[in-house]
Every structure is written in C-alpha cells, then in structure tokens.
Amino acid sequence: MGFHKLVLLAATCCTFGSGAWAQEAVSAETVVARVNGEAITLGHMLLVRESLPNEYKSLPDRQLFDGILEQLVQQTILSQKSSAPDSLQIRLTLENDRRLMRAARMIEQWSEQPISEGAIQDAYEAAYSGVDQGLEYKAAHILVETEAAALELIEKVNAGEEFSALARDFSTGPSGPGGGDLGWFGKGMMVPPFEQAVIELEVGEVSKPVKTDFGWHVILLNETRAVESPALEDVREMIVEDLRRAAVEAEMAVLRSQADIELIEDPQIDPGAVKNFELLSQ
Structure with a gap:
C-alpha cells in the first residue's frame, strides 16, 4: 500500500478544523498550513489529488482534504529533517518533470487552436470523396x-x-x-x-x-x-484530432529547425548504457 493510501485511510478517523479562509475566495496560492514556517498551499493539494487513483478522488470532500493535507504535512516534516543534499536521481527526476510539464503545456496551447470548418471539410473530402473504400x-x-x-x-x-x-x-x-x-x-x-x-x-x-x-x-x-464513405459527422472527431496532431507536428518541426541542437556522437557511449540504472547511484 502506497504512502498516500496509508495517510488517506488514517484520515477516516481524524479531521482538521474548518478555517475561516474556507468561507473566503481561494486560489492555488492560498496557504492551508505551515510547517516550521514552510507554506503548504491549496495548489500543492490540487496536484496531489490529480495523482490519486479514482477510488480516492471520490472520497467525501472533508475526508479527502484532510488526508491530502496530512500527507503533505508529513512529507514536509520528513523533507526538512533530511539534511542530505538531493541525490543525482532526485535532481535529474525534477529536471525531467519540469521539462515534461513545460513541453506538455506548449502542446496543450497548440492543441487549443480552433480548427476551421473549411479545414475539416477539406480533410474529409481528401480522405473519402472519390476514394475507393474497398x-x-x-x-x-x-x-x-x-x-x-x-x-x-x-x-x-x-x-x-x-x-x-x-x-x-x-x-x-x-x-x-x-x-x-x-x-x-x-x-x-x-x-x-x-x-x-x-x-x-x-x-x-x-x-x-x-x-x-x-x-x-x-x-x-x-x-x-x-463500402460506403462515412458521413462527415460520424468521423468529425477523428478528423479534428488528426488536424490537431498535424498542427502540433508542424509547430514542432519549425521549432526544431530553429533550435541549435548538438547530438554528441561519442564512440565510447554504448547505447546499452541507457538501461544501466545503477549509473544514477554512482
């Protein structure tokens, strides 16, 4: 059973008092607790909730809130207690996570661009009009x-x-x-x-x-x-997804062409090294 599961189960028998801030406007920056002066915000809690299995997301609000907050309090205490510097694995994991989240946001922004009805119609005709469907x-x-x-x-x-x-x-x-x-x-x-x-x-x-x-x-x-061609409405969603994917790939191709990319070709690097997880502990 994972750490967050243990905490959430424990939360079934204890609750935090309701603060006055609950009646006020809140944001992701709203502070819900402090541990030795270090703030825990509602935003931290939102991110934890998103990572939970659905069975825990559906818990009653108070039980879920208290369980997540207790998890973050415990993690903050343990993090503060640890005096050792971040390991190479932790540092690289954080770098990868940051890179992934920023890249995902860019792709999300591109994907949110509207697809015109004309583009949808053109894609439909190219795929189905006058094309032998077998x-x-x-x-x-x-x-x-x-x-x-x-x-x-x-x-x-x-x-x-x-x-x-x-x-x-x-x-x-x-x-x-x-x-x-x-x-x-x-x-x-x-x-x-x-x-x-x-x-x-x-x-x-x-x-x-x-x-x-x-x-x-x-x-x-x-x-x-x-085989008869499907009606446009039957394949509209698929066409829109294809057009969005193509738009993202086109944007990516432009950015890649503009980037200064240097791929280090070192004959001493065995491609199999990518499977050697022990390198992170050296």
Whole structure:
C-alpha cells in the first residue's frame, strides 16, 4: 500500500478544523498550513489529488482534504529533517518533470487552436470523396478439425449438397447452427488467412481448405458490396484530432529547425548504457 493510501485511510478517523479562509475566495496560492514556517498551499493539494487513483478522488470532500493535507504535512516534516543534499536521481527526476510539464503545456496551447470548418471539410473530402473504400463480403463457412474433413465437405458441395445444411451438420464453429452464415464483414475483421481466401473468391465460389488457428475452413462467398464513405459527422472527431496532431507536428518541426541542437556522437557511449540504472547511484 502506497504512502498516500496509508495517510488517506488514517484520515477516516481524524479531521482538521474548518478555517475561516474556507468561507473566503481561494486560489492555488492560498496557504492551508505551515510547517516550521514552510507554506503548504491549496495548489500543492490540487496536484496531489490529480495523482490519486479514482477510488480516492471520490472520497467525501472533508475526508479527502484532510488526508491530502496530512500527507503533505508529513512529507514536509520528513523533507526538512533530511539534511542530505538531493541525490543525482532526485535532481535529474525534477529536471525531467519540469521539462515534461513545460513541453506538455506548449502542446496543450497548440492543441487549443480552433480548427476551421473549411479545414475539416477539406480533410474529409481528401480522405473519402472519390476514394475507393474497398469491399465488404458476405460469406459462410464450415469449420472442421482436419484438412481431410474439409476436402470431403468440398466434394459434397461440388456434388450438389446444400452448403448451409452441411454447415449445420458438420461445422464445429458457433455459426454452424445458422448454416455457417458470417454476415457482412470488411477488411481486418477476420484473421489474415481467412480474409485472403475470401478476397480471392468469386461470388458463389467455394474455397479450398483454409487453415487458421481455429481449424480448417471451407468458405462460400455469397455476395460483395462497395463500402460506403462515412458521413462527415460520424468521423468529425477523428478528423479534428488528426488536424490537431498535424498542427502540433508542424509547430514542432519549425521549432526544431530553429533550435541549435548538438547530438554528441561519442564512440565510447554504448547505447546499452541507457538501461544501466545503477549509473544514477554512482
């Protein structure tokens, strides 16, 4: 159980008194406690809350408030008590965290830029208007355990026996009782060997035995149809996300081109060193 969990559980049996500041306007800079003169602010508490699992975020306000505050009080006491300078690991972690948060804020600002309706429409037309979306297939199959059984079924179909009846009698798959009918499906919805066999069939044709991890299949292609382009509203959110991503990448490319970047190529640095965590303790 993590440190913050222990503190939050302890908070179920103790509470702090309500200060007068609770009735006043507050901000992230509002001081909620001092430990040997060092301030703990509401902003500190907000950041702790954001890092908690959802099960703790949903605690009653007073219980959550007191638990977070007690955690920060304890951490401040321990931090003040420690006289040792920050280790290399702590220093580098703080540098990375600061870098990450500042970079994330830049990306967030770029992502907040509005996307025009014209740009959305242009992206939709480029992706879907006049573009072949491929085919969907309506097929049935019979699933059996051996290739020999599949070949025998193919002979029966070629001799005029009804495919759906054979599927009901012999298929071991869940579609057997329904005559082997798989309904309509598109690219990527079936395992690759099965999909490839279907693509190569003509309508009304029965496949050779097809091996997959499920067993051996005999496939009948009943029908094909062109895939219709989705309506703009159905893909609007995806298009907007794609445009935002492209905008961020473009901004990043500009900044990178303007930056003075020096990549140190030292033959003595083994790329595998990036996995040697013990370097941080040296």
